Amino acid sequence: MAETVLRQAPQVAGGGGGDHLTDGGFGDDGRGGGPPPGTVRRTYRTGMALALIGISMLFIAFTSAYFVRAGLSDDWVPIGLPPLLWWNAGLLLASSVTIELTRRALNQGLRSRCNTWLGLTALLGTGFLAGQFAAWRQLAERGIFLATNPSSSFFYLLTGTHAIHLFGGLVALFYIVWEAWRYRLGPAKRTLVEVTAIYWHFMDGLWIYILLLLWYGR
Amino acid sequence: MSHAAGAHAVHHAPQGFIRKYIFSMDHKVIGIQYWFLALTAVFVGMTLSLFMRLRLAWPTASIPFFGEGPMTPEAYLSLVTMHGTIMVFFVLTTAPQGGFGNYALPIQIGAADMAFPFLNMMSFWVTLLGFFVIIAAFFVTGGAPIGGWTGYPPLSAVGEAAGPGQGLGMTLWIISIAIFAVGSLLGSLNFITTTLDLRAKGMSLMRMPLTCWAWFITAILMLLSFAVLLAAGILLLLDRELGTSFFIPAGLVFSEQVLDHRGGSPLLWQHLFWFFGHPEVYIAIVPGMGVTSQILSTFSRKPVFGYHAMVYAIAAIGALGFLVWGHHMFISGMSPYSAMVFSVLTLSIGVPSAIKTFNWLGTMWGGQIRFQTPMLYSIGFVSLFVSGGLSGPFLGQASLDLYLHDTYFVVAHFHLVMGVAAIFGMFAGTAYWFPKMFGRMMSEGLGKLHFWITFVGVYAIFFPMHYLGIAGHPRRYAETSGVDYLASLQPLHEFITIAAIITISAQILFVINFFWSLRAGKKASENPWEATTLEWTVPSPPPHDNFGGKVPVVYRGAYEYSVPGVAQDYIMQTTPDNEVVKAKSK
Numbered sequence: 158m159a160e161t162v163l164r165q166a167p168q169v170a171g172g173g174g175g176d177h178l179t180d181g182g183f184g185d186d187g188r189g190g191g192p193p194p195g196t197v198r199r200t201y202r203t204g205m206a207l208a209l210i211g212i213s214m215l216f217i218a219f220t221s222a223y224f225v226r227a228g229l230s231d232d233w234v235p236i237g238l239p240p241l242l243w244w245n246a247g248l249l250l251a252s253s254v255t256i257e258l259t260r261r262a263l264n265q266g267l268r269s270r271c272n273t274w275l276g277l278t279a280l281l282g283t284g285f286l287a288g289q290f291a292a293w294r295q296l297a298e299r300g301i302f303l304a305t306n307p308s309s310s311f312f313y314l315l316t317g318t319h320a321i322h323l324f325g326g327l328v329a330l331f332y333i334v335w336e337a338w339r340y341r342l343g344p345a346k347r348t349l350v351e352v353t354a355i356y357w358h359f360m361d362g363l364w365i366y367i368l369l370l371l372w373y374g375r
Numbered sequence: 376m377s378h379a380a381g382a383h384a385v386h387h388a389p390q391g392f393i394r395k396y397i398f399s400m401d402h403k404v405i406g407i408q409y410w411f412l413a414l415t416a417v418f419v420g421m422t423l424s425l426f427m428r429l430r431l432a433w434p435t436a437s438i439p440f441f442g443e444g445p446m447t448p449e450a451y452l453s454l455v456t457m458h459g460t461i462m463v464f465f466v467l468t469t470a471p472q473g474g475f476g477n478y479a480l481p482i483q484i485g486a487a488d489m490a491f492p493f494l495n496m497m498s499f500w501v502t503l504l505g506f507f508v509i510i511a512a513f514f515v516t517g518g519a520p521i522g523g524w525t526g527y528p529p530l531s532a533v534g535e536a537a538g539p540g541q542g543l544g545m546t547l548w549i550i551s552i553a554i555f556a557v558g559s560l561l562g563s564l565n566f567i568t569t570t571l572d573l574r575a576k577g578m579s580l581m582r583m584p585l586t587c588w589a590w591f592i593t594a595i596l597m598l599l600s601f602a603v604l605l606a607a608g609i610l611l612l613l614d615r616e617l618g619t620s621f622f623i624p625a626g627l628v629f630s631e632q633v634l635d636h637r638g639g640s641p642l643l644w645q646h647l648f649w650f651f652g653h654p655e656v657y658i659a660i661v662p663g664m665g666v667t668s669q670i671l672s673t674f675s676r677k678p679v680f681g682y683h684a685m686v687y688a689i690a691a692i693g694a695l696g697f698l699v700w701g702h703h704m705f706i707s708g709m710s711p712y713s714a715m716v717f718s719v720l721t722l723s724i725g726v727p728s729a730i731k732t733f734n735w736l737g738t739m740w741g742g743q744i745r746f747q748t749p750m751l752y753s754i755g756f757v758s759l760f761v762s763g764g765l766s767g768p769f770l771g772q773a774s775l776d777l778y779l780h781d782t783y784f785v786v787a788h789f790h791l792v793m794g795v796a797a798i799f800g801m802f803a804g805t806a807y808w809f810p811k812m813f814g815r816m817m818s819e820g821l822g823k824l825h826f827w828i829t830f831v832g833v834y835a836i837f838f839p840m841h842y843l844g845i846a847g848h849p850r851r852y853a854e855t856s857g858v859d860y861l862a863s864l865q866p867l868h869e870f871i872t873i874a875a876i877i878t879i880s881a882q883i884l885f886v887i888n889f890f891w892s893l894r895a896g897k898k899a900s901e902n903p904w905e906a907t908t909l910e911w912t913v914p915s916p917p918p919h920d921n922f923g924g925k926v927p928v929v930y931r932g933a934y935e936y937s938v939p940g941v942a943q944d945y946i947m948q949t950t951p952d953n954e955v956v957k958a959k960s961k
Contacts, residue, residue, distance in 0.1 A: 196572060196573065199572050200490040200491070200568050200569075200572045200573065203490075203567070203568045203571055203572050204491060204564055204565075204568045207563075207564045207567050207568060207598060208564055210598060210599070211560050211563075211564065211598050211599075211601075211602045212602070213602075214598070214599055214602035214603055214606075215602040215603070215605060215606050217603075218602065218603040218606035218607065218647055218650075219606055221646075221647075222610060222621065222643055225640060225643050225646070226621060226638075226640065226643065229638075229640050229643075230639075230640075231638070232625075232637055232638040233638075303613070303618070304617060304618035304620075307620060307621070307638060307639075310613070310619040310620070310621065314609070318609075
């Protein structure tokens with residue numbers, strides 16, 4: 158891992174970022190050791206995996222509540238899902254592809270290609286959130302609000318919680334865009350881009366899951 | 376995750392007071408911050424319990440701060456609620472894991488800090504914010520919530536109609552718990568990553584001290600359970616504030632008005648809550664088990680009896696903890712078949728618990744025991760864990776629980792096993808690591824005095840409650856003076872209250888000992904207890920990066936005491952085989 162960084166280090170001026178997330182292990186330079194190179198990278202991947210487990214538990218809890226509430230009651234009226242949601246899903250799936258291309262371009266040190274894919278990912282992500290917002294407006298115009306029916310409560314709960322989490326991913330994405338804008342996105346920022354990509358893929362998969370839950374669990 | 380990105384840059388010791396002691400990213404400072412938060416919270420919680428005890432012993436008397444005449448039942452219920460909430464979250468979850476875990480885990484595994492120091496700092500400040508929010512509930516219109524620490528709907532979901540404190544106070548309660556859940560999730564993520572990825576060379580999982588295993592398993596429990604509590608809290612908040620009906624059934628009448636909600640299930644809350652709530656019990660007690668194992672071995676000068684069995688037992692307790700939430704709901708009208716399953720699973724937790732107890736006794740058996748204060752508290756832990764744990768199998772059977780569930784028997788059970796046992800774990804941890812934390816020894820004399828009064832005191836308080844429960848005394852009631860069959864139990868209530876007053880007063884000894892020792896205690900050496908783990912290889916207190924620029928290498932397990940043929944009766948984990956000094960042959 159470390160050798161990849163060395164090979165491609167000078168690609169971008171100031172690409173090391175200088176201040177943090179260097180891949181040099183844990184501890185100060187010249188302190189004569191610390192855990193082996195790659196430790197930071199590993200901790201971020203582990204940390205992200207654990208965060209995803211935590212988020213999964215949140216949605217598992219919502220899912221079990223969904224089935225219990227739907228199964229127990231006689232007041233459940235399914236809402237018609239706005240077709241826009243499927244288009245949004247398309248946007249998100251596409252953004253998963255572009256963030257993967259961003260990650261690969263960065264690893265290969267291809268700056269301009271990396272920037273293109275990165276910009277596109279941020280755009281698609283923003284488009285998804287805007288699309289979700291439009292879908293909520295559509296439902297609201299049909300008179301379907303949070304408290305209208307348990308099915309609509311769960312619709313807003315699941316899509317809203319997902320949107321909040323996705324927004325977190327978007328903040329990270331825009332931070333990366335900002336770093337790229339300032340010519341500070343080099344291979345040394347791989348870890349940041351990588352964990353963001355993992356998170357983004359997860360948000361993508363989570364959305365497909367929610368969509369299927371809302372569709373089949375009507 | 377970008378917010379945590381800057382974390383690794385900060386490894387030079389910060390210079391200013393604020394960065395060093397207030398907004399610190401040093402795990403040791405954060406650990407001490409958690410510890411002080413818990414100390415503050417425990418005194419708040421204890422004071423609340425004192426007011427409750429006064430009300431129970433002398434129902435007609437005026438109580439300070441509660442106006443003229445007897446305390447109202449609503450005020451009593453708000454005390455019950457706040458005492459439980461503050462103790463469970465801000466004491467039992469805060470000190471054992473956030474406090475000692477933060478302080479000792481990185482040093483014990485040979486790391487310079489937690490994996491994400493910035494996130495670690497955030498965990499603490501988020502938790503502290505949660506504490507401020509719960510305390511704020513005392514001072515809002517209607518006062519503190521009265522729904523119990525379990526916050527059962529519909530009482531918790533319908534707002535002010537359910538009573539004073541169920542308005543803004545209850546809202547603050549939910550927000551506080553949600554904030555706490557977020558802080559705990561951040562913390563647990565950090566603990567697990569640190570344990571998995573930052574162990575020093577040679578520190579294999581099976582060489583870790585049992586304390587590290589306990590914090591590791593606890594962190595996993597927190598990660599899996601607090602997310603579910605957060606989900607439940609969000610649903611409850613939506614029911615209260617935005618008119619949804621997740622938990623509120625149809626046709627509820629409050630103040631002669633039919634509520635607008637319909638179709639919700641209060642039992643859904645109970646399932647979600649207890650799916651968190653039971654693992655939470657282990658979150659409170661498991662770190663104490665780790666500390667106890669560590670101390671019993673060190674002060675008996677013997678290896679932990681059955682190290683592997685201890686590790687598997689903690690893991691088994693943690694895993695089973697997720698399968699038994701239903702035993703809190705036997706009286707909810709669940710199917711007897713479900714109750715049977717939950718019952719069998721619950722009783723099976725007795726097996727790993729008994730393994731642990733047996734191994735603790737085995738560790739002490741035949742050892743050259745040093746009865747210093749950390750050891751006394753740890754033996755106290757084992758005693759209380761057994762006394763409190765033994766009533767578990769009674770409550771774990773649906774047929775017995777139907778009778779005992781809403782009585783003082785349950786109060787006796789959980790106070791002994793998760794309350795004071797865990798507190799004794801904290802006392803033990805404090806006495807054990809105090810020299811490392813502050814470079815001075817705590818007073819042995821004051822410590823022993825405090826131990827004996829507290830040990831006898833908690834038994835005097837909680838043991839008679841078993842009898843109260845079997846006699847049919849209901850819990851959570853402010854007053855039972857109008858009930859004939861309970862009249863004869865009143866002297867027992869008075870006895871318990873007097874015992875509580877004495878025991879609570881004795882806690883001042885602990886605080887005096889703490890602060891006096893901080894200033895005037897005997898200077899501590901690097902390794903005053905002659906223990907083997909890594910924190911005892913560094914100065915007391917340790918430098919900012921723990922090992923002063925050196926990288927520790929580990930050669931052996933954590934419990935090599937009284938190894939035959941070796942000169943010293945302990946071998947440090949960092950001592951290689953060729954440096955072990957052999958005993959002179961006779």
